[in-house]
Each structure stands twice: as C-alpha cells, then as structure tokens.
Amino acid sequence: MHRTSPVRVRVALTGTVVGAALVALGVIAPTVEAAPPSSYGVGGVDTSHHNHEVKGRADTAIDWNRVAASNSFAFLKATEGDFNKDGWFARDYAAVSRTSLLRAPYHFFHPRTTADGAAQARHFVATARAAGYRGNRAGELPPVLDVEKLPAGGGREVCPKALRDQQLRVFLSDVKKAFDVTPIVYTRASFVKECMAGKGGVFAGYPLWLARYGSHANEPHQVPGAGRSWTFWQYTTTGASPGIDGPADLNVFRGSRAELRAMTKEGAPRPSGS
Numbered sequence: 001m002h003r004t005s006p007v008r009v010r011v012a013l014t015g016t017v018v019g020a021a022l023v024a025l026g027v028i029a030p031t032v033e034a035a036p037p038s039s040y041g042v043g044g045v046d047t048s049h050h051n052h053e054v055k056g057r058a059d060t061a062i063d064w065n066r067v068a069a070s071n072s073f074a075f076l077k078a079t080e081g082d083f084n085k086d087g088w089f090a091r092d093y094a095a096v097s098r099t100s101l102l103r104a105p106y107h108f109f110h111p112r113t114t115a116d117g118a119a120q121a122r123h124f125v126a127t128a129r130a131a132g133y134r135g136n137r138a139g140e141l142p143p144v145l146d147v148e149k150l151p152a153g154g155g156r157e158v159c160p161k162a163l164r165d166q167q168l169r170v171f172l173s174d175v176k177k178a179f180d181v182t183p184i185v186y187t188r189a190s191f192v193k194e195c196m197a198g199k200g201g202v203f204a205g206y207p208l209w210l211a212r213y214g215s216h217a218n219e220p221h222q223v224p225g226a227g228r229s230w231t232f233w234q235y236t237t238t239g240a241s242p243g244i245d246g247p248a249d250l251n252v253f254r255g256s257r258a259e260l261r262a263m264t265k266e267g268a269p270r271p272s273g274s
Contacts, residue, residue: 034217034218034219035217035219036216036217037233037235037236037250037252040233040252040253040254041256041257042072042073042252042253042255042256042257042260043070043071043072043250043251043252043253044071044072044073044074044075044101044102044232044250044251044252044253045067045071045073045074045075045241045244045248045249045250045251046074046075046076046077046106046234046249046251047062047074047075047076047077047088047092047244047248047249048076048077048086048088049077049086049087049088051088051244051245051246051248052088054245054246055245055246060245060246062092062095062243062244062245063242063243063244064092064095064096064098064099064101064243065099065243066242066243067099067101067241067242067243067244068096068099068100068101068243069242069243070241070242071101071241072101072102072253072257072260073101073102073103073141073251073253073260074096074101074102074103075103075104075105075106075141075144075186075209075251076089076092076093076096076103076104076105076106077089077105077106077107077108077146078093078105078106078107078124078127078128078131078133079105079107079108079120079123079124079127079128080107080108080110081108081109081110081111081112081116081120081123082112082116082119082120082122082123083110083123084110085127089105089127089131090130090131093105093131093132093133094131094132097132097139100139101139102139102140102141102260102261102263102264103139103140103141104133104140104141104142104143104144104184105124105127105128105131105133105143105144106143106144106145106146106186107120107123107124107143107144107145107146107171107175108146108148109145109146109147109160109163109167109168109171110150110160111160111162111163111164111167112162113162114162114164114167115164115166115167116162116167117166117167117168117169117170117171117174118170118171118174120167120171121170121171121174121175121178122174124143124171124175125174125175125178125179128143134179135178135179135180135181135265136179136180136181136265136266137265137266138264138266139264139266140264140265140266141184141260141263141264142179142181142182142183142184142207142263143175143179143181143183143184144183144184144185144186144209145168145171145172145175145183145184145185145186146186146187147163147168147185147186147187147191148186148187148188148191148211149191149195159191159194159195160195163195163196165196165199165201165202168202168203169202172185172202172206181265182205182206182207183206184206184207184208184209184231184232185203185206185207185208185209186208186209186210186211186232186234187200187203187208187209187210187211187223188210188211188212188220188221188223189210189220189221189222189223189224190221192223192224192225192226193224198224198225199224199225200223200224200225200226201225201226201227202225203223203225203226204225204226204227204228205227206226207228207231207232207263208223208226208228208229208230208231208232209230209231209232209233209234209251210223210230210232210233210234211233211234212233212234212235213234213235213236213237214236215235219233220233229254230254231253231254231255232251232252232253232254233251233252233254234249234250234251235250235251235252236249236250237249
C-alpha cells in the first residue's frame with residue numbers, strides 16, 4: 001500500500017507528559033518509526049551474474065516470466081569499471097524486455113585512477129546500447145550508477161581509494177547526455193559518510209536507490225548533502241523471488257505503479273498541445 005508520507009514520529013516514554021516535555025525542551029530526541037518494506041506495494045529485483053551461480057554452477061537461468069508475475073521492475077548489472085561486462089547482461093536484458101517488468105541497466109563504479117569517470121561512462125553506455133537499451137523505449141527506467149565499497153577478499157569491503165567527486169560528476173553528466181534522462185544513483189548513507197567524508201552533494205538532483213538491510217520499519221538514512229529521500233529501497237540481499245534460484249536482492253519503490261511508469265520516457269507527461 002503506497003503511503004505518501006510513511007514516516008511517523010513516536011515518542012517512547014514511560015510517563016507521557018514528562019516524556020513529551022523533555023522532547024519539547026530538546027533534552028531527548030523523538031524515536032522515528034518508519035514504514036516497513038511490506039507497506040510499499042511496488043516491488044522489484046536487481047540481478048547480476050551472481051544470480052546465475054547457484055550450487056556450484058554458473059549457468060543457472062532466471063525465469064523472468066515468473067519474476068514478472070510478482071515484481072514490477074528489475075535492475076540488471078551491465079558493467080563494472082572500465083574493464084568488465086557482466087556475462088549475463090545481454091541475455092537477461094533481452095529476456096526481461098519480453099516481460100511486463102520495467103527495467104534498466106546499472107554500472108558498478110570501480111575507480112582505478114582519479115580521472116576515469118568518462119571512460120567508465122563510455123564503457124557503460126556502449127554496453128547498454130549493444131543490449132538494446134536506449135533510455136526512451138517502452139518500459140525502460142533511467143540508467144543506474146552503483147557507488148559502494150569494493151570487495152577486498154575474505155568477505156571484507158573497503159572504500160575505493162581512487163574515488164573522487166569529479167569522477168562521479170563526469171560519469172553522471174555523460175550518461176545523462178547519452179540517454180537524455182537523469183540517472184538513478186544507488187548508494188547508502190554509511191558509504192557517503194565513511195568513503196566520501198559525508199559529502200554527498202554530487203548526488204543532489206538524482207533519484208536515490210538506497211540500501212539498508214534488516215532494519216524492519218527503519219527506512220534508509222538520508223544521504224548527507226543529497227537533499228532528498230529515497231526513491232528505491234534495497235532492503236535485503238538474501239530474499240526470495242519466484243523465478244530466481246538462491247538468494248535474491250529485493251527492493252521497493254516509494255510510490256505507485258503509475259508513478260514508477262512515469263519515470264520512463266513512455267510514462268512521462270506530454271507537453272500541452274501534443
């Protein structure tokens with residue numbers, strides 16, 4: 001069920017009058033109770049080659065028709081850095097395009113130099129176009145930039161040492177120009193705080209897809225400097241979805257199906273007189 005204002009403030013107290021007075025005086029802060037993922041009616045998945053590596057095999061197919069029967073959208077990994085293409089992207093994108101799922105490719109930002117934003121954008125745009133994505137076809141959501149920690153072995157993750165704001169600005173600008181649509185940014189508040197010194201202003205003006213797991217009714221923290229709340233919420237990486245063997249990344253959209261479709265060029269309002 002879509003809620004236009006899902007955040008509710010609840011003061012936890014043993015004495016109602018005393019507790020309310022302390023909150024009013026600023027001695028204690030109110031406890032924020034937010035809406036859980038289940039309260040949002042529009043769900044989706046995001047996938048990569050990892051979803052095809054099940055039980056020691058690397059060729060497990062996804063049944064996208066079954067995925068579409070219980071989901072509204074899908075984000076598919078296309079590229080990483082300026083050097084990698086996801087081996088399943090082209091096949092999965094073609095299959096998803098034959099379903100009712102709204103869809104888009106995503107790029108995992110993996111900086112190796114301090115000035116490679118343009119190179120990563122070229123790599124991503126070329127790969128997405130080769131798979132048939134144009135950014136303005138029926139069912140196509142805006143493309144996605146994924147900015148998060150890098151795997152470092154042994155289950156560890158580290159901040160990208162070469163990451164600079166300017167790389168991200170260039171990447172987002174070039175991708176926006178290539179597809180004539182404002183990209184979505186996937187990240188999390190903790191990453192911006194730990195790896196970007198809390199300076200998330202580079203993401204201001206972009207729809208945010210934020211990750212926060214196991215938080216029950218606590219929605220993703222706001223990204224410092226980004227100036228807006230989340231549009232998509234990735235709430236688990238160990239969920240289950242019909243059509244996907246093994247654990248699945250599950251997400252919700254903060255709005256209705258009609259509002260999600262409005263994010264596509266197909267669903268965008270037409271100018272008056274058209």
